[in-house]
């Protein structure tokens with residue numbers, strides 16, 4: 001295993017933002033070898049370093065094969081703030097087969113912004129009637145259902161659904 005994958009795995013684990021079972025160097029590199037990940041890397045004297053990564057992942061329930069998740073979106077502090085997040089998300093969407101429904105879960109504004117530019121819609125019980133059961137099957141039992149799926153505030157006695165905000169976990173969906 002090349003050191004760059006081991007270092008990426010360490011960095012992503014330390015970030016504490018990602019679904020842990022995906023963060024082994026083997027899985028991160030095998031997504032790339034399978035044409036299901038994009039990276040940015042810089043040459044170093046001791047071997048390249050990966051400065052950005054994003055991948056397509058299967059849904060938790062294998063039978064949901066018409067769904068794929070965009071996940072593990074990472075841009076290192078060394079190149080952050082230059083729109084790389086939007087670039088790698090555009091590239092990863094382009095890699096996805098056209099007949100797949102795509103989804104992602106995030107609480108970070110740059111990813112939300114890029115998702116909306118790529119025609120993802122933020123899912124609430126009001127905007128899209130994706131059954132919670134399906135979301136559970138897509139994410140698996142270890143992951144929390146994003147708050148956006150449930151009405152998360154009350155105003156004047158009525159449920160309201162809000163818009164994506166930094167720090168709130170939202171589920172985004174892009175139909176095939």
Ligand SMILES: CC(C)(COP(=O)(O)OP(=O)(O)OC[C@H]1O[C@@H](n2cnc3c(N)ncnc32)[C@H](O)[C@@H]1OP(=O)(O)O)[C@@H](O)C(=O)NCCC(=O)NCCS
Pocket residue numbers: 015017073074075076079080081082083084085086105106107108109110111166
């Ligand atoms: C979030 C992340 C992917 C953004 O990548 P990026 O290429 O720097 O994104 P952009 O250049 O499009 O946007 C950067 C902007 O977002 C802001 N930003 C970065 N991280 C942020 C965060 N956690 N919350 C809010 N804003 C954030 C920056 O201040 C910058 O603002 P500016 O455009 O006003 O200067 C990258 O910072 C990262 O990997 N962070 C650590 C892990 C993480 O949160 N990953 C996302 C999991 S879904």
